[in-house]
Amino acid sequence: xxxxxxxxxxxxxxxxxxxxxxxxxxxxxxxxxxxxxxxxxxxxxxxxxxxxxxxxxxxxxxxxxxxxxxxxxxxxxxxxxxxxxxxxxxxxxxxxxxxxxxxxxxxxxxxxxxxxxxxxxxxxxxxxxxxxxxxxxxxxxxxxxxxxxxxxxxxxxxxxxxxxxxxxxxxxxxxxxxxxxxxxxxxxxxxxxxxxxxxxxxxxxxxxxxxxxxxxxxxxxxxxxxxxxxxxxxxxxxxxxxxxxxxxxxxxxxxxxxxxxxxxxxxxxxxxxxxxxxxxxxxxxxxxxxxxxxxxxxxxxxxxxxxxxxxxxxxxxxxxxxxxxxxxxxxxxxxxxxxxxxxxxxxxxxxxxxxxxxxxxxxxxxxxxxxxxxxxxxxxxxxxxxxxxxxxxxxxxxxxxxxxxxxxxxxxxxxxxxxxxxxxxxxxxxxxxxxxxxxxxxxxxxxxxxxxxxxxxxxxxxxxxxxxxxxxxxxxxxxxxxxxxxxxxxxxxxxxxxxxxxxxxxxxxxxxxxxxxxxxxxxxxxxxxxxxxxxxxxxxxxxxxxxxxxxxxxxxxxxxxxxxxxxxxxxxxxxxxxxxxxxxxxxxxxxxxxxxxxxxxxxxxxxxxxxxxxxxxxxxxxxxxxxxxxxxxxxxxxxxxxxxxxxxxxxxxxxxxxxxxx
Amino acid sequence: xxxxxxxxxxxxxxxxxxxxxxxxxxxxxxxxxxxxxxxxxxxxxxxxxxxxxxxxxxxxxxxxxxxxxxxxxxxxxxxxxxxxxxxxxxxxxxxxxxxxxxxxxxxxxxxxxxxxxxxxxxxxxxxxxxxxxxxxxxxxxxxxxxxxxxxxxxxxxxxxxxxxxxxxxxxxxxxxxxxxxxxxxxxxxxxxxxxxxxxxxxxxxxxxxxxxxxxxxxxxxxxxxxxxxxxxxxxxxxxxxxxxxxxxxxxxxxxxxxxxxxxxxxxxxxxxxxxxxxxxxxxxxxxxxxxxxxxxxxxxxxxxxxxxxxxxxxxxxxx
Numbered sequence: 001x002x003x004x005x006x007x008x009x010x011x012x013x014x015x016x017x018x019x020x021x022x023x024x025x026x027x028x029x030x031x032x033x034x035x036x037x038x039x040x041x042x043x044x045x046x047x048x049x050x051x052x053x054x055x056x057x058x059x060x061x062x063x064x065x066x067x068x069x070x071x072x073x074x075x076x077x078x079x080x081x082x083x084x085x086x087x088x089x090x091x092x093x094x095x096x097x098x099x100x101x102x103x104x105x106x107x108x109x110x111x112x113x114x115x116x117x118x119x120x121x122x123x124x125x126x127x128x129x130x131x132x133x134x135x136x137x138x139x140x141x142x143x144x145x146x147x148x149x150x151x152x153x154x155x156x157x158x159x160x161x162x163x164x165x166x167x168x169x170x171x172x173x174x175x176x177x178x179x180x181x182x183x184x185x186x187x188x189x190x191x192x193x194x195x196x197x198x199x200x201x202x203x204x205x206x207x208x209x210x211x212x213x214x215x216x217x218x219x220x221x222x223x224x225x226x227x228x229x230x231x232x233x234x235x236x237x238x239x240x241x242x243x244x245x246x247x248x249x250x251x252x253x254x255x256x257x258x259x260x261x262x263x264x265x266x267x268x269x270x271x272x273x274x275x276x277x278x279x280x281x282x283x284x285x286x287x288x289x290x291x292x293x294x295x296x297x298x299x300x301x302x303x304x305x306x307x308x309x310x311x312x313x314x315x316x317x318x319x320x321x322x323x324x325x326x327x328x329x330x331x332x333x334x335x336x337x338x339x340x341x342x343x344x345x346x347x348x349x350x351x352x353x354x355x356x357x358x359x360x361x362x363x364x365x366x367x368x369x370x371x372x373x374x375x376x377x378x379x380x381x382x383x384x385x386x387x388x389x390x391x392x393x394x395x396x397x398x399x400x401x402x403x404x405x406x407x408x409x410x411x412x413x414x415x416x417x418x419x420x421x422x423x424x425x426x427x428x429x430x431x432x433x434x435x436x437x438x439x440x441x442x443x444x445x446x447x448x449x450x451x452x453x454x455x456x457x458x459x460x461x462x463x464x465x466x467x468x469x470x471x472x473x474x475x476x477x478x479x480x481x482x483x484x485x486x487x488x489x490x491x492x493x494x495x496x497x498x499x500x501x502x503x504x505x506x507x508x509x510x511x512x513x514x515x516x517x518x519x520x521x522x523x524x525x526x527x528x529x530x531x532x533x534x535x536x537x538x539x540x541x542x543x544x545x546x547x548x549x550x551x552x553x554x555x556x557x558x559x560x561x562x563x564x565x566x567x568x569x570x571x572x573x574x575x576x577x578x579x580x581x582x583x584x585x586x587x588x589x590x591x592x593x594x595x596x597x598x599x600x601x602x603x604x605x606x607x608x609x610x611x612x613x614x615x616x617x618x619x620x621x622x623x624x625x626x627x628x629x630x631x632x633x634x635x636x637x638x639x640x641x642x643x644x645x646x647x648x649x650x651x652x653x654x655x656x657x658x659x660x661x662x
Numbered sequence: 663x664x665x666x667x668x669x670x671x672x673x674x675x676x677x678x679x680x681x682x683x684x685x686x687x688x689x690x691x692x693x694x695x696x697x698x699x700x701x702x703x704x705x706x707x708x709x710x711x712x713x714x715x716x717x718x719x720x721x722x723x724x725x726x727x728x729x730x731x732x733x734x735x736x737x738x739x740x741x742x743x744x745x746x747x748x749x750x751x752x753x754x755x756x757x758x759x760x761x762x763x764x765x766x767x768x769x770x771x772x773x774x775x776x777x778x779x780x781x782x783x784x785x786x787x788x789x790x791x792x793x794x795x796x797x798x799x800x801x802x803x804x805x806x807x808x809x810x811x812x813x814x815x816x817x818x819x820x821x822x823x824x825x826x827x828x829x830x831x832x833x834x835x836x837x838x839x840x841x842x843x844x845x846x847x848x849x850x851x852x853x854x855x856x857x858x859x860x861x862x863x864x865x866x867x868x869x870x871x872x873x874x875x876x877x878x879x880x881x882x883x884x885x886x887x888x889x890x891x892x893x894x895x896x897x898x899x900x901x902x903x904x905x906x907x908x909x910x911x912x913x914x915x916x917x918x919x920x921x922x923x924x925x926x927x928x929x930x931x932x933x934x935x936x937x938x939x940x941x942x943x944x945x946x947x948x949x950x951x952x953x954x955x956x957x958x959x960x961x962x963x964x965x966x967x968x969x970x971x972x973x974x975x976x977x978x979x980x981x
Contacts, residue, residue, distance in 0.1 A: 113698055113827065117705050120728065124709045127720040136720060143727070150826040154778040156792040172734055172825060179730030184723055192715045328717075535719050566733075574737050578744075580773070 014157055017112055018055055020149040021103075022048055027142050028119045029096055031126045031135075036093040037081040043074060044100040051103045062104050070101060088128070088197040095122055109153055119146055131329070133530040144169055175573055182565050186546070186558055189539050204459050205294045206244050210441055211254035212402055215420045219397055219493070221459035224292050225443060226300050227528055230453040231286040235302075237445045238489045239338055241465060241477060242300040242457065244442035246317035248349075250431075252357040253406055255424060255439050260352060267313040267321070274316050277344035280306055280337035290531050291330045297322045299332070300442060300457070303477075304340035309333060317438075318342070318475070331536045342474035345436070353436035353469060361407040361428065368432035378435055378470055385429060386483040389422065395485035395496060419488075422480035423464040436469035440477075445492050451525040460493060589642045592650075596634065596657050603662035613638055630660060675817075680836040684748040685771070686820075691743045691833050693736055699828035702732060732828050739831035742824045743779075745772040746793065750815075750839035751800060755968075757933070758846040761804045764815045764839050769798045782819040807843040810929065811976045815839040844968045847937050848930035856916030856949055877901040912957055913939065913946040915967075929971050936971065940964035950974060 029044060053059035062070065074097050082090045099118050105111060123142050127135060148165035155165070204221040207214065226242075247255035260266060284306070291299055299312065301320045308314060309332050313321050322330065345353075356365075375381045392415055399417040403409040407428045410421050423439050430437035444463035446455035465479040482489045488496035546553045550561060593613055597606075600620060607616040617635045621628045634656050640649040678690045695703070706728045713721030751765035770776055770793045780788035783803050793799045807813055818835040877890060880900035890901040915935050920928040932948070939946040940963070947957035948967045953974075955967050 113701075117701065120705055120724075121709060121712075124712055124721045124724050127718055127724065128716050131718060131720045136723075139720070139724065143724075147731070147826060151824075154822075154824045154827055156777065156790065168825065172738060173727075173731065176727060176730035176734045179733055180723065180727045183726035183729060184719075187722075187726065189717075189722070190714060192717060193711065194715065196715045534723070537719055570733070570737065573734070574741075577737065577741055578772075 012108060013055075013106065013112060015055065016152060016157075016160075017109075017149075018051070018106075020145075020152055021106070021112065021115060024116070024119055024142075024145050024149050025099065025103075027145055028122050028126075029099070031130060031138065032092055032096050032122070034129060035089050036096050037077075039077060039081070040093060040096055040100070043097060047100050047103045051106060061107075067101075067104065070104075074101070086197065091197065092125055095125060112153065113150070116146055116150055131535055133527050136530070136534075140173070144173060147173060178569050179566060182562065182569070184537070185542070186562055189542060205296055206298065206441055206462060208245065208296075209254050209256040210247060210420055210424070210439065210464060212406055212417075212420065212424075215418065215462055215464065216397065218459045218462040219418075223459045225294070225457045225459050225461070226289055226291040227524075227531070228300075228446070228455045228457065229288045229290070229528055229532060230455070231288075232453065234448055234453050234455060235283075235285055235338065237448065237492070238482075239302075240445050240455070241302065241440070241463075241479075242443040242446075243303055243319040243440055244298045244300055245440070246315075246319060246467075247439040247441065248317075248352045249355060250357065250424075250428065252360050255427075258352045258355075260348060261315070261317060266316050271314050271316045274342070274344060275314070277342060278304055279341040279343065280304065281339040281341060283338035284335060285338060286333075286335045288331060288333050288532065290528070290536075291326055291332075293328050293330075294326050297325050299326070299330075301334050302336040302338060304342075305334050305336050307333075307335045319442075329531065329535065331532070340474075345469055350436055350469075353438050354431050354434060356428065356431050361405045361432075363405075363408045363412055364425070364429055365432045367412075368429050372433040378468070381433060381435070382430075382468065382478060385426065386478075386480065389480055389483040393417075393422075393484045395481070395488070397497065419462075419464045419481045422484065423466045426466045426478065426480040430466070430468055438467050438475075440465050440467055444479075444489055447492075447524075449521045449524050449528075451521050452528065454525065454528050456524050463488075588650075589638070592653060592657065593638060596638075596660065599657070599660055599662060624662075627662070630656075634660065674834055675836075678817075678834045678836055680838055682750070682838050684835045684837060686743050686746045686748075686833050686835075688740075688744065691740055691831060693740050693829055693831045695732075695828060696823060696830040698823075699732065699830070702728070702828045706732075731826070735825050735829050738825050739822065739829040741774070742776050742822050743820065743831050743833055745770060746776060746779075746820075747771060748818075748835050748837055750837050753839065753841040755842040755844065755965075756807045757844040758807050758810055760807055762807045762813055762841040762843060764803045764805065764841060766801045766803065766818075766837065766839070767798055768793055768801055770795055772796075776822075777824045778822050780821045780823075782821065783816055788821070805841075807841075810843055810845045810926070810972050810974075812840045812973075813843045815841075842969060842972050844972045845926065845929040845933040847934035848927065849934050850931045853913070853935045853938070854916055854919035854928075854931065856914035856919055856947075876904050878904045913944065914949055914957070915939075915946055916949045917951055918949070925975065929974055933968060933971050936964060936967045940967075 025044065025048070029041075033041065050059060050062075054061060078090060078093055078097070082093065095118075099115070099122055102111070102115055102118065106115060119142075123139060123146070127139065130138075144166060147169035148162070151165045151169055152160075204217060204223055205225070206218070245257065246261065248258040248261060249256050285302065287302075289300055299320045299322055301308070303318050305314060305318075305320055308320055311323065312332055313323060315321055320332075320334070371384055372381050375384055394416045395418060396416050397418055399410075399421065400414050402414065407425045410417055411425050411429070423441075427437040427439050441462070441464045443457045443461045444465070446457035446461050448455050463481070465477060465481065467475040467477055470476050479489060485496040543553065546558065550557050597616075600606075600616075603624075605616070605620045607613075611619070613635055617631050621631060634653060637649045637653040637656060640646040641653055674692070678684065706725050709721060709728065710725040713719070713723075713725055747767075747769045749767040749769070751767050753765065754763040756762040766781075768779075768791060773795045775795055776793040779791040779793065781791065781801060781803060782788045783805060786804065789801055789803060791799055791801050803815070803818070805813065805815070815837055818837070819832060820835055821830060821832045823830055877893070878901065880889065880902055884902050888902045890898075890903045893899075893901050915932055917928065917932070920931060936946070936948065940959070940961070943959055945957050945959050946967075948955040948970060950970055953970045955963075955970055958966075
């Protein structure tokens with residue numbers, strides 16, 4: 001009979017169910033508006049209004065023609081706003097639109113359940129976009145609402161407060177968490193089945209060239225670039241030069257990578273050659289970098305990297321790069337030697353790092369030769385130039401526009417600017433003095449989190465500095481910006497700016513209030529842990545974790561672990577649930593009386609349902625007269641305690657029952 | 663499949679025999695994913711594929727969370743039925759073609775509520791019930807009466823999809839509970855009055871009428887209008903005035919008077935006249951081949967007569 005089909009009752013939906021569905025939809029769709037066009041909100045609103053009118057009986061369900069028309073209009077709208085190519089955004093938009101339009105077909109409980117199931121899927125899709133800890137918390141809230149909406153179908157209809165669904169759903173969800181953790185830890189991870197479109201964002205980030213003004217956009221962005229978690233103490237801020245790109249080519253206005261730097265050889269043979277000439281002198285730091293999706297391949301590392309993972313390439317210009325654009329958050333472990341020396345520079349490189357456009361910036365070229373002759377050595381020349389920067393330059397994010405000869409105009413005329421101007425002019429000056437030099441771009445410093453040994457680097461920490469080749473010392477880092485505004489590298493960009501300039505700079509939320517700052521630090525620390533432990537949990541970390549718990553990892557052992565832990569948890573949960581339920585709130589007097597009954601039961605006497613203790617005792621005494629004295633006394637005590645509230649009697653009764661024998 | 667079904671049915675029936683009182687224990691509760699649960703499993707797999715394709719641990723985590731949710735709801739589905747006690751209560755008898763109803767008392771012996779219980783008997787729509795901790799709820803099950811005689815309450819299937827509809831928990835409840843089904847009243851032209859009983863004369867009816875017959879001793883609970891107040895005032899104590907109706911004829915509904923070729927039709931006819939006389943407050947007796955019911959009036963008398971008709975030719979069976 002259990003498999004028999006029963007007449008299905010056409011169950012129409014209650015007002016409550018409909019309200020739940022609307023609430024669920026709002027919560028589920030909301031985060032997707034980061035991806036999908038805003039007009040879809042209007043579609044949802046209109047459809048929800050229509051469905052509400054249907055519920056009130058004012059309007060009808062749409063006819064087939066109207067439905068088709070609606071779908072058609074939405075598809076046209078989608079094509080207009082996103083183009084016809086199949087992208088992640090269009091996939092999500094289609095999902096959200098069908099989720100909204102399905103409301104117009106919502107007639108009975110079956111449709112309701114279908115909609116909730118679609119909602120589960122859309123909830124999953126939102127994690128593609130958002131996967132920080134906050135997203136997980138929000139997801140939990142959504143899950144709670146979905147469960148409550150489902151539960152609402154299986155409880156007695158009627159007006160209930162929403163907590164009557166939310167609270168029990170919450171309890172069940174919390175009970176499910178331990179099981180989820182076991183599954184999460186144990187279930188093997190496998191690779192993608194097929195390539196999937198990823199969300200594409202117009203990300204602010206380091207571009208592959210640098211011309212005056214490029215960095216302004218970066219400085220105005222509060223967007224996260226990457227986080228770093230140090231194994232040990234965080235090095236001093238002025239040592240944190242995160243290298244992303246090295247520019248060796250200058251066209252008179254724009255710095256970029258040389259042709260050589262872009263070749264594959266630069267990562268393979270050439271970089272291998274270089275490694276044999278690197279001398280790691282110490283000051284080693286070990287750290288994990290969690291790079292945000294940048295859609296660019298370059299990564300971030302401190303010079304000079306000693307070890308790095310397999311899936312990352314080392315470029316000859318002393319930096320790390322991914323094999324393809326970083327489309328999703330990426331985690332890598334690096335060991336760097338802050339103190340290092342490079343002993344090799346081949347002829348082509350030497351030439352490249354002396355390259356200057358044929359003409360332009362005559363004043364700088366002349367002055368460079370003049371100063372070199374004056375000072376006589378590279379060191380002295382740099383010192384003189386730095387002194388010049390220090391004495392007569394002004395650090396500002398809002399420099400006046402520069403003329404055709406960018407370097408001349410900056411060095412000898414406007415003398416206002418920020419890192420890109422300083423590094424650019426410095427390298428130009430060096431090259432003009434026939435000293436090999438190059439521009440390095442990346443990030444400097446970052447927000448040091450005092451809660452854990454980690455650093456959060458945002459786009460506004462973008463920086464450009466210079467490297468000069470000095471025979472016998474290799475590439476030496478010089479930061480001309482530091483000569484003008486030492487606070488930039490010592491305390492961070494915010495401290496180095498004037499009040500008006502600071503307005504330009506992106507401000508992370510709450511950076512002005514100490515308490516908020518503390519909370520933000522804590523929150524950042526949680527997010528970092530989350531990323532390292534949860535989001536980056538992959539087959540290798542799985543293997544090492546399981547090995548730590550289970551010793552030798554064999555499928556058999558894992559299976560046994562799952563069965564034993566899962567089964568144990570279920571039994572424990574069930575026992576807890578029943579124990580809590582079993583506890584009946586009987587009065588103490590009754591419980592004590594039950595103890596007496598238990599002893600009498602052993603002798604074959606069981607009280608009738610309506611029998612008072614006194615009547616029961618009399619019945620027992622009738623067939624066992626030898627108990628008359630003891631049992632009669634106990635019943636006296638019981639009555640005195642129960643009805644006379646005689647606490648003395650309680651003590652006597654308890655001990656009396658303990659010693660009572662039939 | 664059908665063989666498995668049969669095997670399961672026999673096995674389940676052995677576990678829950680017909681009884682006066684059914685308490686749901688772990689042995690008699692079954693749980694299995696419902697259709698919605700199967701769909702939910704497909705959904706979990708879809709989400710898992712999504713998470714694997716995007717190599718996204720949060721999505722994978724969600725699919726594991728939903729799996730765990732299903733696991734935990736097994737426990738809650740089971741708990742939702744555990745400890746329920748079913749006891750038969752009143753029944754409403756019915757004639758063939760009407761609905762007989764069976765009242766059942768459901769008590770929860772645990773300190774938690776039981777939600778969304780569905781009780782199914784045969785192919786009727788399920789009856790919904792929600793039972794609160796430690797409380798007793800009455801549920802009425804209706805069954806169409808098809809045959810005369812005792813209608814045993816068939817095995818009840820108790821189902822619940824609580825909490826999220828993914829798991830179905832069910833149990834079989836076989837209660838010793840029966841209702842009497844009377845023959846369907848079918849009118850015929852003449853009441854089948856018994857022959858040889860048409861003695862002329864005036865009978866004193868057993869029911870009250872307006873012929874004064876004398877005094878009776880007072881009995882507590884007698885209507886005030888019947889008390890002989892005048893006699894009481896004279897100090898004669900409490901007495902009742904006894905009035906009886908006079909009836910010129912005594913009616914005997916008699917099996918013999920019917921053409922008894924069709925037993926069921928004969929019983930139906932008798933049933934019609936029993937109801938007719940009883941409705942019109944006419945005193946009557948009933949004579950069947952094995953049973954004779956002495957003349958009388960009132961609902962109890964009617965019930966006696968109808969019971970005799972219902973059980974005509976049925977072997978007495980014990981419940």
